[in-house]
Amino acid sequence: MKIGILGLGTVGGGVWDILSTTKFQEYDIKVKTALVRNKSKYISYEEQGLNLTLDPYEILNDPEIDTVVEVMGGIDKPYEYIKYALSQGKHVVTANKAVLAKHMEEFLALAKNNNAALLYEASVGGGIPLIKPLKQNARINNFYEISGILNGTSNFILSKMSKEGLEFADVLKQAQEKGYAEQDPSDDIDGTDMARKISVLSSTIFKKHLPLEHIQINGIRHIEKQDMDIAKKAGCDIKLIAKSNYENNNYKAAVEPVILKQNSIFAQVSDEYNIGMAKGDNLSEVSFYGEGAGRYATANAVVSDLLDIYNHEAIEHLAVDFSSTKVNPILADYYVRLNDTNKIEELKAKLSSYNLINLHKGAFIAEKITSSEIKNYADEINVANQNYFIARLDDALIPSELL
Amino acid sequence: MKIGILGLGTVGGGVWDILSTTKFQEYDIKVKTALVRNKSKYISYEEQGLNLTLDPYEILNDPEIDTVVEVMGGIDKPYEYIKYALSQGKHVVTANKAVLAKHMEEFLALAKNNNAALLYEASVGGGIPLIKPLKQNARINNFYEISGILNGTSNFILSKMSKEGLEFADVLKQAQEKGYAEQDPSDDIDGTDMARKISVLSSTIFKKHLPLEHIQINGIRHIEKQDMDIAKKAGCDIKLIAKSNYENNNYKAAVEPVILKQNSIFAQVSDEYNIGMAKGDNLSEVSFYGEGAGRYATANAVVSDLLDIYNHEAIEHLAVDFSSTKVNPILADYYVRLNDTNKIEELKAKLSSYNLINLHKGAFIAEKITSSEIKNYADEINVANQNYFIARLDDALIPSELL
Numbered sequence: 001m002k003i004g005i006l007g008l009g010t011v012g013g014g015v016w017d018i019l020s021t022t023k024f025q026e027y028d029i030k031v032k033t034a035l036v037r038n039k040s041k042y043i044s045y046e047e048q049g050l051n052l053t054l055d056p057y058e059i060l061n062d063p064e065i066d067t068v069v070e071v072m073g074g075i076d077k078p079y080e081y082i083k084y085a086l087s088q089g090k091h092v093v094t095a096n097k098a099v100l101a102k103h104m105e106e107f108l109a110l111a112k113n114n115n116a117a118l119l120y121e122a123s124v125g126g127g128i129p130l131i132k133p134l135k136q137n138a139r140i141n142n143f144y145e146i147s148g149i150l151n152g153t154s155n156f157i158l159s160k161m162s163k164e165g166l167e168f169a170d171v172l173k174q175a176q177e178k179g180y181a182e183q184d185p186s187d188d189i190d191g192t193d194m195a196r197k198i199s200v201l202s203s204t205i206f207k208k209h210l211p212l213e214h215i216q217i218n219g220i221r222h223i224e225k226q227d228m229d230i231a232k233k234a235g236c237d238i239k240l241i242a243k244s245n246y247e248n249n250n251y252k253a254a255v256e257p258v259i260l261k262q263n264s265i266f267a268q269v270s271d272e273y274n275i276g277m278a279k280g281d282n283l284s285e286v287s288f289y290g291e292g293a294g295r296y297a298t299a300n301a302v303v304s305d306l307l308d309i310y311n312h313e314a315i316e317h318l319a320v321d322f323s324s325t326k327v328n329p330i331l332a333d334y335y336v337r338l339n340d341t342n343k344i345e346e347l348k349a350k351l352s353s354y355n356l357i358n359l360h361k362g363a364f365i366a367e368k369i370t371s372s373e374i375k376n377y378a379d380e381i382n383v384a385n386q387n388y389f390i391a392r393l394d395d396a397l398i399p400s401e402l403l
Numbered sequence: 404m405k406i407g408i409l410g411l412g413t414v415g416g417g418v419w420d421i422l423s424t425t426k427f428q429e430y431d432i433k434v435k436t437a438l439v440r441n442k443s444k445y446i447s448y449e450e451q452g453l454n455l456t457l458d459p460y461e462i463l464n465d466p467e468i469d470t471v472v473e474v475m476g477g478i479d480k481p482y483e484y485i486k487y488a489l490s491q492g493k494h495v496v497t498a499n500k501a502v503l504a505k506h507m508e509e510f511l512a513l514a515k516n517n518n519a520a521l522l523y524e525a526s527v528g529g530g531i532p533l534i535k536p537l538k539q540n541a542r543i544n545n546f547y548e549i550s551g552i553l554n555g556t557s558n559f560i561l562s563k564m565s566k567e568g569l570e571f572a573d574v575l576k577q578a579q580e581k582g583y584a585e586q587d588p589s590d591d592i593d594g595t596d597m598a599r600k601i602s603v604l605s606s607t608i609f610k611k612h613l614p615l616e617h618i619q620i621n622g623i624r625h626i627e628k629q630d631m632d633i634a635k636k637a638g639c640d641i642k643l644i645a646k647s648n649y650e651n652n653n654y655k656a657a658v659e660p661v662i663l664k665q666n667s668i669f670a671q672v673s674d675e676y677n678i679g680m681a682k683g684d685n686l687s688e689v690s691f692y693g694e695g696a697g698r699y700a701t702a703n704a705v706v707s708d709l710l711d712i713y714n715h716e717a718i719e720h721l722a723v724d725f726s727s728t729k730v731n732p733i734l735a736d737y738y739v740r741l742n743d744t745n746k747i748e749e750l751k752a753k754l755s756s757y758n759l760i761n762l763h764k765g766a767f768i769a770e771k772i773t774s775s776e777i778k779n780y781a782d783e784i785n786v787a788n789q790n791y792f793i794a795r796l797d798d799a800l801i802p803s804e805l806l
Binding site: 018023127128129132133136137139140141262263264265267268269281282283284285286287288289290291294296297299300303304307311313316 | 421426530531532535536539540542543544665666667668670671672676684685686687688689690691692693694697699700702703706707710714716719
């Protein structure tokens with residue numbers, strides 16, 4: 001097996017390191033070439049026998065390279081390179097949920113037609129063996145629900161707010177200083193990253209594509225200390241959770257903050273850790289917990305995929321239904337908090353046909369509603385900058401417990 | 404693939420049911436014959452086309468049967484049949500941790516010499532995909548610790564004591580009435596079942612056999628409400644936990660009650676649920692959670708193994724080191740409770756070289772000690788019926804937190 005790596009950053013360098021350990025001397029696996037943006041930074045790799053190139057096509061057109069690892073990030077260029085690699089019959093291993101969520105249909109067709117493998121264990125849940133065990137069990141067991149805490153940055157922020165009683169903005173600033181959050185953290189805190197991951201998981205486990213634009217997404221950008229305080233006073237916590245569900249021929253999907261009891265497994269997932277959970281007919285509930293990111297955890301997942309290709313255990317091609325399907329938001333009880341006291345009365349008036357429970361002057365619970373209905377009404381009354389916070393109440397939580 | 408099933412009880416019947424669903428029409432898999440003790444009870448299976456036999460050798464000598472599923476329980480007969488099947492080159496899938504913990508060396512040699520697969524996903528953690536993901540990751544990542552709550556009966560009893568404030572004997576009686584506990588529950592409550600499982604996991608993940616007789620085992624037979632009360636007052640819980648560890652060329656293994664904080668993942672594993680956790684160099688911590696038993700969860704694991712054999716993904720033979728190695732008990736802080744007030748003073752005197760923290764007249768904590776030392780001293784002073792309770796304090800717990 002001869003490998004080309006697109007991107008020699010944190011994960012790409014970790015893959016090289018793992019494959020250089022003595023464990024891999026017995027395998028006929030060699031990383032031949034890596035795409036970098038600047039050769040001088042990576043001279044130490046060159047000294048260890050790795051070819052460096054600035055031209056991706058030196059990898060993609062190399063007949064000796066049978067497997068391409070894409071760990072460069074972004075969407076447009078990875079799309080171009082993955083497509084090209086698969087069309088040449090090269091196997092592809094990627095950690096890139098963004099490009100997968102957008103282009104999986106085209107990738108799967110190319111992989112099948114060119115008898116190439118397309119594996120992506122590292123794309124969801126970093127170091128957690130999640131996709132492969134679920135994919136394999138989906139051969140036997142009908143899964144009808146997948147959920148998870150699948151973004152380390154947002155979970156780190158919420159954990160710190162919960163433990164230390166801090167405001168969102170202060171924690172975000174700290175996280176950025178420590179490198180736990182990007183300078184532009186939008187994908188993480190607005191829920192986009194998790195929506196991509198739940199879309200990839202749904203394609204893999206349900207064999208049904210749930211497009212990003214149909215997934216209800218509410219992030220944590222507007223959460224305040226007062227929201228966490230209300231939850232904690234009631235023995236609860238707030239977590240950003242992705243969930244997709246298939247029942248009665250009806251798909252539901254959402255990424256949104258959830259208020260859940262502290263004595264639940266999800267509430268114990270702290271800091272940058274992730275968890276993925278699936279429910280099925282034989283396996284009523286299985287969960288997988290571990291590091292959501294990190295150099296060696298993520299690289300370990302990439303190498304796991306590489307070994308499956310090496311051992312010819314990755315041949316089965318996913319048959320995913322990409323036809324357009326209505327994806328519904330989740331019907332539940334929702335916590336709503338809005339600091340503008342005039343607007344909150346206007347919003348409550350709009351929601352008068354629902355059962356509302358007042359928590360204090362700025363916050364209430366609306367029962368049996370969807371977040372999209374609440375957001376539509378908030379738009380109608382022009383809440384400035386959409387500056388309100390909504391969170392779903394977990395099924396195990398009774399609204400009155402928050403009083 | 405033609406299968407013979409040894410034992411058509413809960414799990415065996417579940418395997419038949421799953422393989423009879425429409426999902427499996429596309430596979431060339433057929434269950435041909437099942438061993439039963441009494442044909443009349445299983446006539447409905449015969450009507451669906453399954454041969455029933457009272458003679459195991461009708462399966463073991465059938466040249467058409469290439470794969471044997473052993474789900475009959477016990478040790479001696481499964482040992483005989485599995486050995487025979489492997490020596491005939493038949494693949495074996497078993498859910499039987501007792502026979503594996505005792506005879507794995509012989510089984511692995513036979514499997515290798517006869518080019519047969521030996522798989523046992525169902526033997527540990529019932530429906531949790533645990534063994535395969537760990538085994539696969541062990542190819543890449545050096546795991547140095549495995550731990551888990553791996554017995555549903557004992558965990559059900561401890562959960563109920565914790566939630567409802569009941570005495571051990573009352574909960575055990577209820578569990579037996581509901582069928583959650585056997586009439587002779589010794590293997591479950593004394594920790595033997597979990598010791599077998601941690602031995603099987605250690606062989607699989609560390610590639611090192613830790614024999615049962617070298618694993619320190621303390622069960623929950625002598626736990627009382629007062630022990631749980633002390634833990635709960637301190638925001639803790641008590642769980643029966645198996646753990647094995649490999650560091651600095653030194654193996655440690657124990658199955659024992661552990662006092663751990665309620666805000667930990669293990670404390671959230673309730674009732675008959677199980678969890679398995681592994682720590683390694685690339686994967687700092689991964690956990691797998693789900694149903695520890697149950698007809699379809701366990702049968703799902705058996706069928707998962709069968710599909711791996713069907714897809715020729717089970718060929719790699721485990722190379723386990725069976726040489727004799729010293730296995731040490733765990734050095735930690737231990738909670739000790741003894742109702743006989745004379746004996747407890749005698750025991751404390753014996754332990755005078757250790758730092759002791761008194762909790763109340765019948766209970767104390769001994770710091771930095773092993774459970775085997777405490778048990779040896781208790782034996783020396785002849786505690787009647789070994790009627791004392793000891794529990795390890797989790798690493799995250801400081802002894803003074805229990806005051």
